[in-house]
Amino acid sequence: MYPENIIASTSEGHWLAILLGVIIHFVVISVYMKGLSFFPNRNIIGIYSSVGKGTALFFLIPVLLYFLMVIIITVRAYSEIITIVFLSNTPLWAIMALLLFISTYIASCGLETIFRTGILLAILFLPLILFIFFVSFQNVDWRYAIPIDGNFQFIKKRDYLESFFAFSGGYLFLGFVQPFFSYNRKNVLIAAAVLIPFFFFSVYIPILTFGQATASTFFLPFVVAVDAININWLMFDRVTMFFIISLIAFVMLFLSLVSWKTIRIIEQFIPSIKPVYMLISLSVIIFLFCLSVPDWKDVEKLFWWNTILRFYVLIAIPISIYLIGIHSKRKNQHENI
Amino acid sequence: MKTYKLAAIALLHFCLLFILSGCWNNKxxxxxxxxxxxxxxxxxxxxxxxxxxxxxxxxxxxxxxxxxxxxxxxxxxxxxxxxxxxxxxxxxxxxxxxxxxxxxxxxxxxxxxxxxxxxxxxxxxxxxxxxxxxxxxxxxxxxxxxxxxxxxxxxxxxxxxxxxxxxxxxxxxxxxxxxxxxxxxxxxxxxxxxxxxxxxxxxxxxxxxxxxxxxxxxxxxxxxxxxEGIQGRIEVMDHASVLIISDRMEHKSKLIEQKPYLQSQINIKVVLLETRGDPSTKVIKKELEHLLTNRFNLMFTKFQTSKADILGLGQFYRTQISRSQLKFWRSKYYPHLKMDIKFHINIQNEGYLKTSSD
Structure with missing residues (x-):
């Protein structure tokens, strides 16, 4: 979907649009991690609560809403994509139930399970995804990359603002895992840097294969580009299937991570209920909500509403953490003197 | 209590069997x-x-x-x-x-x-x-x-x-x-x-x-x-028939006063298969060049009159024509395209027999 947004947002010089997104992503991550580094072994819920209950409410409620929206949209959108791409006879609710069930189960087992599953999935599916990425260059005509001169017209476009979902999903978890795991800041930045080519390729492969004029007519440009791959020596006819299935595996992992984070926040405000029950009731509510979304137009509407929240999360959270960090550091210094 | 829990989990896992088959309205x-x-x-x-x-x-x-x-x-x-x-x-x-x-x-x-x-x-x-x-x-x-x-x-x-x-x-x-x-x-x-x-x-x-x-x-x-690769194709001329084993192209595109010019060179390597009479390699080369050039020019004028850009020549002008103008490539630029095509033939070998070179 990311390529679709970018291709829709500008007709030439896509690299500029992608680059801007990547740069913003980097700035946000580094500010966020810098802020978190002021509080060793504490997560963002603890940080906000230490400032005051009002602050915690003010910052965490939007994040909570954002997470809920993300889960709903992801479940709904991906189940729709699954029905479009291969399971055209299966009813939506069955796919959504499956997606939610597995991710809820993983989330209920805790953070460590999520990360271990992540490593397992990476071993199983990353080679496959990398392979598909490489073979998708098969039909590429490099001359379609031209003209390369870009302008900043795309910033105002709704599609471009929506494309930020690709960046804003992952990084927040860095603030949640603190007491359980420690990480090296440099390694996180390296990982983010490794992802950059994928952002570029996912947009440029459809463009180089079909040309801008054709690629803009597709709903899922990258999937169609993968569909056009023809490999004689591979016994499987449709590589797309492998691509989508490995993608779904990662989506399940992402869902379980987000629902785990959501539970952490709710736990802060309502500590009396057991997290497992909370998780189950949460996924039931989300499932019902997903059922009540009738068609793709409404998914897009939800997506757009969420964009506003997303920018709040993208801008306010890292900066506020950073400011609180500096503030508390000063206070500590004063006390020491 | 523990047995209940175990039974519940077992039941749940049993139900999973139905989902795991992944079949729905399956035929x-x-x-x-x-x-x-x-x-x-x-x-x-x-x-x-x-x-x-x-x-x-x-x-x-x-x-x-x-x-x-x-x-x-x-x-x-x-x-x-x-x-x-x-x-x-x-x-x-x-x-x-x-x-x-x-x-x-x-x-x-x-x-x-x-x-x-x-x-x-x-x-x-x-x-x-x-x-x-x-x-x-x-x-x-x-x-x-x-x-x-x-x-x-x-x-x-x-x-x-x-x-x-x-x-x-x-x-x-x-x-x-x-x-x-x-x-x-x-x-x-x-x-x-x-x-x-x-x-x-x-x-x-x-x-x-x-x-x-x-x-x-x-x-x-x-x-x-x-x-697409044209290896394996046999070309027949007046004096010989040859097998094409590889082809390579170079293009130079120019845009002068809104008129596109394209210089192309296609290098083809061939192997000699059969001759009629005793032609030298030079004659064969010339004949093949002549044959291909003529055929290409004839075809190209056909394309231009129908305004269909099968060769994807517009791709070469992406650097020179802006995107808004490129929309009119087929109607405005393509019919005026001047194409200068040259075939360069290399005879890689002549098989078991020797052939005179001039």
Whole structure:
């Protein structure tokens, strides 16, 4: 979907649009991690609560809403994509139930399970995804990359603002895992840097294969580009299937991570209920909500509403953490003197 | 308490068995028919669809041809599915055969439909048939062998494909409908007398409409230009016949006063196969150069008059023409394109016999 947004947002010089997104992503991550580094072994819920209950409410409620929206949209959108791409006879609710069930189960087992599953999935599916990425260059005509001169017209476009979902999903978890795991800041930045080519390729492969004029007519440009791959020596006819299935595996992992984070926040405000029950009731509510979304137009509407929240999360959270960090550091210094 | 919990978990896992099979409204493979070829013709707003279905029958495969008419292709397929004892699954359709008249009217709707619904793979080949589809299919039925995939093998690159056959897939036709600068050639066939199909040449498709026709020698040049690889093709001249073993191209594009100029050089390596009389390599080279250049120029003027950019020449001007102007490439720039093509021939070897060099 990311390529679709970018291709829709500008007709030439896509690299500029992608680059801007990547740069913003980097700035946000580094500010966020810098802020978190002021509080060793504490997560963002603890940080906000230490400032005051009002602050915690003010910052965490939007994040909570954002997470809920993300889960709903992801479940709904991906189940729709699954029905479009291969399971055209299966009813939506069955796919959504499956997606939610597995991710809820993983989330209920805790953070460590999520990360271990992540490593397992990476071993199983990353080679496959990398392979598909490489073979998708098969039909590429490099001359379609031209003209390369870009302008900043795309910033105002709704599609471009929506494309930020690709960046804003992952990084927040860095603030949640603190007491359980420690990480090296440099390694996180390296990982983010490794992802950059994928952002570029996912947009440029459809463009180089079909040309801008054709690629803009597709709903899922990258999937169609993968569909056009023809490999004689591979016994499987449709590589797309492998691509989508490995993608779904990662989506399940992402869902379980987000629902785990959501539970952490709710736990802060309502500590009396057991997290497992909370998780189950949460996924039931989300499932019902997903059922009540009738068609793709409404998914897009939800997506757009969420964009506003997303920018709040993208801008306010890292900066506020950073400011609180500096503030508390000063206070500590004063006390020491 | 503990046994209850265990029982509940066991029950839950048992229920999972049903989900894990992943089957929903599933039809087993013996209740499906998988056509390999699909013929489409349009007769006064009604589509006629013919499916070629291989049916396993006591160890061998028999070919079954079914057809129906309707307002949309999906409706027709649905109708066939309804009237057959098993359901039709288009997943494995490899070749789409379109009748010539239908292609001349335009195939935009048909191709867009395939791209949208994804029942038919975007990789399926598109072919245009130069005779009545019913006749074509009934003749095919007689000549097809027991494998049932012959029609597909004819075009497959690792099977019966030859460099003078155009190779065009659904997504390429779709691209040509929308692209500003890229058109395609689709193979033009009819049923043969001794072989199953006979290749006549290629249809020139512009914006999803058939606008012209080129013969198979010209298709070879198009394939060479598009980098499909023309190795293995035998060229026959007055004094010799040669085998092409490799080809390489260089292009220089210029835009002077809004008029495009293109200088192209195609380097071809050949192996000498047969000679008539005693020609020197120099004569052979010159003859081949002359032959190819003439053929190319003739073909190119044909393209220019029909304004179809099959060679994708507009691609070379992407750096020089702005995107808003590129929209008019076919109408404004392409007809005025001056093309200077040079063939450079290298005779790599002369086989076991020696040939004089001058």
């Amino acid at each position: 087993d493979i013996n209740h499906r028919v998988l056509p390999v070829a699909m013929g489409i013709s349009k007769q006064d707003k009604e589509y006629k669809v013919i499916l070629k279905i291989p049916e396993p029958h006591q160890g061998t495969t028999q070919i079954k041809i079914v057809s129906a008419t309707g307002t949309t292709i999906t409706q027709v397929v649905d109708k066939i599915s309804m009237n057959m004892e098993s359901s039709v699954d288009l997943l494995h359709v490899k070749v789409i055969i379109i009748e010539r008249e239908t292609a001349e009217q335009g195939v935009k709707d048909i191709i867009s439909g395939f791209m949208r619904a994804r029942d038919v793979s975007a990789k399926a080949l598109v072919v245009i048939c130069d005779e009545d589809l019913d006749e074509f299919f009934s003749k095919i039925k007689k000549t097809t062998g027991p494998e049932g995939t012959t029609l597909f093998d004819f075009f497959e690159k690792n099977a019966g494909w030859n460099p003078q056959i155009a190779l065009t897939r659904i997504w390429m036709v779709y691209r040509s409908i929308h692209s500003y600068t890229h058109d395609v050639a689709i193979p033009l066939v009819k049923s043969g007398k001794s072989t199953m199909v006979e290749q006549i040449g290629s249809a020139v498709i512009k914006n999803g409409k058939m606008v012209g026709e080129i013969n198979s020698d010209e298709t070879l040049l198009v394939n060479a230009f598009n980098g």
